[in-house]
Amino acid sequence: MSAVLTPARLDEALRLLAENPAALAMAGATDLLVRRRGAIPGHEPVLLSLAHVAELQGITEEAAFLAIGAATPFSRIIADPLVHRYAPLLVQAAQTIGGPAIRNMATLGGNICTASPAGDSLPPLYLLDARIELASPAGERALPIAAFILGPGRTALEQGELVTRILLPKAPRFPRERFIKTGRRKALAISVTSFAGRARLDQDGRIAEIRMAWGSVGPTVVRLPALETELVGAPVHAATVERVGLAVHQGVAPISDLRASAGYRRLVAANLATQFVEALGG
Amino acid sequence: MKVRFELNEAPMEIDVAPDRRVVDLLREDLRLTGTKEGCGTGECGACTILVNGQTRLSCLMVAAQLDGARVTTVEGLAATTAGATIQRAFVEEGAVQCGFCIPGMEMAALALLRQGDAPGRECIREGLSGNLCRCTGYTKIVDAVERAGRDLHAGREEQ
Ligand SMILES: Cc1cc2nc3c(=O)[nH]c(=O)nc-3n(C[C@H](O)[C@H](O)[C@H](O)COP(=O)(O)OP(=O)(O)OC[C@H]3O[C@@H](n4cnc5c(N)ncnc54)[C@H](O)[C@@H]3O)c2cc1C
Numbered sequence: 001m002s003a004v005l006t007p008a009r010l011d012e013a014l015r016l017l018a019e020n021p022a023a024l025a026m027a028g029a030t031d032l033l034v035r036r037r038g039a040i041p042g043h044e045p046v047l048l049s050l051a052h053v054a055e056l057q058g059i060t061e062e063a064a065f066l067a068i069g070a071a072t073p074f075s076r077i078i079a080d081p082l083v084h085r086y087a088p089l090l091v092q093a094a095q096t097i098g099g100p101a102i103r104n105m106a107t108l109g110g111n112i113c114t115a116s117p118a119g120d121s122l123p124p125l126y127l128l129d130a131r132i133e134l135a136s137p138a139g140e141r142a143l144p145i146a147a148f149i150l151g152p153g154r155t156a157l158e159q160g161e162l163v164t165r166i167l168l169p170k171a172p173r174f175p176r177e178r179f180i181k182t183g184r185r186k187a188l189a190i191s192v193t194s195f196a197g198r199a200r201l202d203q204d205g206r207i208a209e210i211r212m213a214w215g216s217v218g219p220t221v222v223r224l225p226a227l228e229t230e231l232v233g234a235p236v237h238a239a240t241v242e243r244v245g246l247a248v249h250q251g252v253a254p255i256s257d258l259r260a261s262a263g264y265r266r267l268v269a270a271n272l273a274t275q276f277v278e279a280l281g282g
Numbered sequence: 283m284k285v286r287f288e289l290n291e292a293p294m295e296i297d298v299a300p301d302r303r304v305v306d307l308l309r310e311d312l313r314l315t316g317t318k319e320g321c322g323t324g325e326c327g328a329c330t331i332l333v334n335g336q337t338r339l340s341c342l343m344v345a346a347q348l349d350g351a352r353v354t355t356v357e358g359l360a361a362t363t364a365g366a367t368i369q370r371a372f373v374e375e376g377a378v379q380c381g382f383c384i385p386g387m388e389m390a391a392l393a394l395l396r397q398g399d400a401p402g403r404e405c406i407r408e409g410l411s412g413n414l415c416r417c418t419g420y421t422k423i424v425d426a427v428e429r430a431g432r433d434l435h436a437g438r439e440e441q
Pocket residue numbers: 024025026027028029030031032033034050070071096097098099102105106107108109110111112113114118119120121157161162163164188189190191323324325
């Protein structure tokens with residue numbers, strides 16, 4: 001048996017965490033309690049529940065960005081008109097996570113802190129230039145998502161710190177935004193490969209700007225910045241599509257595991273990107 | 283710790299380890315064995331309950347999280363018009379085989395049907411997508427929820 005601390009305010013949560021350095025933050029508990037099944041009876045860590053911490057809940061609009069509280073569950077993110085307006089790519093990804101009950105529990109902050117290579121919110125957050133806001137008794141700081149995620153299961157979160165909000169800059173929308181996830185089945189499936197893309201074309205139908213990210217094909221989200229630059233000005237035709245396919249095939253470095261082989265993941269990663277680019281023409 | 287919550291419309295207070303899994307609290311401490319444990323890891327939906335009207339997986343919750351909440355389990359289903367309609371539709375459509383998944387299916391259906399209009403089949407499949415059934419092949423379960431939705435919508439209840 002272990003204690004469960006249930007603070008209602010952020011300062012109280014940070015104080016409890018400072019007093020109980022071994023405590024584990026618990027948001028929706030969908031990753032935490034699955035992992036905790038292996039804990040040695042009698043040695044389970046203290047749990048610090050974030051579900052009632054007011055500052056970590058809900059979605060607010062500020063002048064330059066949309067702020068999503070770290071402990072906001074995905075079902076609430078999916079239902080929120082502000083997220084639909086500023087971050088439809090995140091809505092698309094959130095809709096693929098788990099099943100309805102999992103989405104009522106699982107939070108955006110928990111998905112980020114788990115830092116799984118298959119975390120479905122991550123490719124969109126990279127493309128949306130999300131910043132992760134952190135708080136500790138010493139103060140606040142914010143990091144770009146790519147600097148926060150360090151590797152599989154590893155983040156820049158320091159002892160005594162909590163993720164408070166996810167900040168999404170209110171940039172102009174891209175006309176084409178798409179999240180695609182492939183898994184062994186549709187619901188309740190961990191991604192075999194996931195893809196997020198955003199693009200805009202110029203008046204002549206050439207690529208003006210394109211951003212792409214892949215999940216589950218490397219230790220963290222994979223981006224190919226050289227390819228993104230190279231594609232600016234390219235017409236959307238067969239040769240460009242082929243170039244994208246080749247570049248992705250060479251650029252990603254997936255591993256084999258029980259869900260899929262590396263070769264299959266590489267192929268799917270390339271196909272998802274070529275599908276996206278091909279559809280820009282249609 | 284003392285956890286206070288509303289269980290199937292009645293006040294409940296129980297002295298329990300704060301990190302006791304809710305599925306164990308319900309089944310073992312309160313002897314409400316309608317809620318089932320299939321996988322214990324969030325994948326099957328057999329342990330679905332409603333917390334403040336929303337579906338939750340009781341195998342991935344601890345007792346302290348119930349404090350102050352409104353909880354409905356399958357034992358409280360028959361007391362609601364929607365729940366009774368769902369139960370009857372499952373029986374009449376022959377949607378139950380071994381029955382192990384049914385409490386979770388019915389709780390997920392209840393949350394879905396409370397959202398308003400009679401849902402279509404695609405919407406029902408999506409609403410039940412977190413609940414696994416090893417027996418029925420799902421068709422009759424979807425039939426049952428579709429029928430319950432229609433019945434509720436048309437207000438053709440006798441009770
Ligand atoms: C059946 C099932 C299906 C799933 N399907 C998917 C899927 O399709 N896609 C997907 O991406 N994931 C999936 N997951 C994984 C999981 O649901 C998600 O990663 C979820 O977003 C985790 O959020 P949580 O709130 O439940 O996190 P928790 O389990 O509460 O926490 C996860 C970790 O983050 C830490 N943490 C949480 N919040 C904070 C914070 N604010 N500050 C500091 N640390 C924090 C915790 O200490 C813990 O280490 C699935 C899980 C299950 C059980």
